[in-house]
Amino acid sequence: MKLSTFRRKMLSALTVGALVGLVAACGGSDGKTTLTYRIWDEQQQKGYEKVFEAFKVKHPGIDVKIELQPYDQYWTKLVTEMVSGTAPDVFWMTPANFPELATQGALMDVSAAVEQSGLTKDKYHPNVVDSFTYKGKMYAVPKDWGVPGMLYNKQVFAEAGVEMPTEPLTWAPDGSGTFLPLMRKLTVDVNGKHPNESGFDPAKVKRWGFASWNHSGTQWLNWIPSNGGTTITKPYGTFNFNEPASVEALQWGVDLIKKWHVSPPAEQTNPPAGRATEMFQRGEVAVFPANNALLPFVAPNSTFPIGTASLPAGKAGRVVIINGLGEAVYSRTDHPDQAKQLVSFLATPEAQSIMAEGGYVFPAINDLAPRYVEHWKAKGIDTQPFLDEARGKTVNFPIVSGFAAAEPKINQIFNDMYLGSVNVSDAAGAAVKQGNALLKPEK
């Protein structure tokens, strides 16, 4: 049996008609410009809804649509879209991903937009500005910053009869300083013994003083500069954390586990499983190094009062790494002028004070940072130590082109280093070598 010619024609006409209908139905606009604003943080979305209400009052012709994306797929998706020319108009940018995208021309120069916000560059945290500057021009407006400090369990401190001193704790690669003795007092095994007492059993520890684990942002990227070492040769250069001062600092991170027994074994804390945060929340770890951005996740789950302190100071002083965020404009956006107006507004005190007062982030504008502290004070958490750190000696998140590609490799090698299966200087050497192979340094 065969289809009649008429029916065959009818069917193909129907199919084509349906396809044409599909394509036609998605055109059309109403004269207003709609910008997309891509983010990955569900909590901050509420803050930005308020920010865009304020923006709309000033720019009634521009609608802003927030697109929340899963963080795990954020960069893959963004790069796919950039390749095919469909990336969002404005999106969040990290120091880790910035150099590669900026050098490839995926981002628009927004230096003028920053100026139009009414503030000069020096009004923003210098590290955030540096993170998003390439060849003297800004390719993302400074949005906010986060900094690692220490969260501690006040209940455990009371039980152990110790107090967090007001002046910063100190550390040195050989174990001298005030930090280690305090962690020893807080670490206790099932028989009530501490790590420096005879009979202490590191296999049967009830509670650990500290959590030293393979986490760059809160751990070794801070130990290294505070011991006077460096992680990269220069911005847009290569890794060099295999030099003596840096290796000493990496060794210290491992020693806290293997030698001094004040931190849980890496079998429990290595990423991706990484139980360190949970161990702190369960009261199995007394002092936990964490970025202030973790507070909204830790504080509401907490069954004990949380205290805060700044990271201990090494021989180069207390030096912390600043992880800033920026807002970038896609270089091939259909609405460059409107997108620049939007990021210019996002750099104003009006926009950033909304985010600071809501306790979402430390704003990039220096003068507004205390408002974040006020928000958290009302919730019973003192975030002043984080602000003090950011106002003291700071270093930038490593600005190298290709960090995002190198990071998993380094992480993998450092997992073995924290486990103790590779010695520290070999691990550092391998990580630098294999990490550098994935970088695209500028000559």
Add this chain to the structure above:
Amino acid sequence: MTTTTRRRRPSRRAALYATLIIGAAMSVFPYWLIVSTALKPRGELFEAAPWAPPSSPTLENLGALLDSDFAQSILNTFIFVTILTVGQLIFTTLAAYAFARLEFRGRDSLFWLYLATLMVPNVVTLIPLFLIMRELDLVNSWYGLVAPYVFGTPYGIFLMRQFFRSIPREIEEAARVDGAGHLTILWRIILPLSRPILATLAIVTVISSWNNFLWPLIITSSEDTRVVTVAIAALRSEIGIDYTRMMAGSLLTLLPMLLVFVFFQRYIVRSVALTGLK
């Protein structure tokens, strides 16, 4: 002889049950974690062991999610699933009937060629498909979201074709003698006989489109097209995870599928039995 088998049987039975119980426990455990974590107040999350039941269960997490954009994504998933299921039933029936009963040159090779696309993993066609959608300007739209599935899938066509071929030709021939055309035969004779397999196809489509994550993630970005699988993934942030909220999201997503499974189990089993595919 008989005594040994008798003696052996209870022990064998015990081993069998032990294995089954372990297997069941392992399958049920993740669901238990979802339910108990979703009902825990945030402060209770780290008080006891993760598998301990909530001491004061709360609907707060579920309520908070339903008040947010998450509710919209549940609605989107319902729309997505409905469009795909209706499309799949219509177009698959037509195609499967053509492959089963119409005679035209190259029919079987076309069918096997089409079926062979089942062998190509989804991820391989993902990028070309995305580029096609971009050329058609369908990125981030409902059309782009449903286009790859709404006109039927190889799996569905295979399932239906196999069933249609099992219907005796004599019935159709009798209808043809009475003057019925193809569409009349399909509508009046074949479809009424195919209700069970249509139900199976519908259920399988509902489940697979409900769970679809990768395509919606790639092709859509905005809230008005975001489906629930992507919305759950978005609850995980760069720096922390709110487990109670995430599990509440998983529970909301899981419930409709559990209901589908409980009520339509036999159709799901049938699809496996008929095609040998899961």
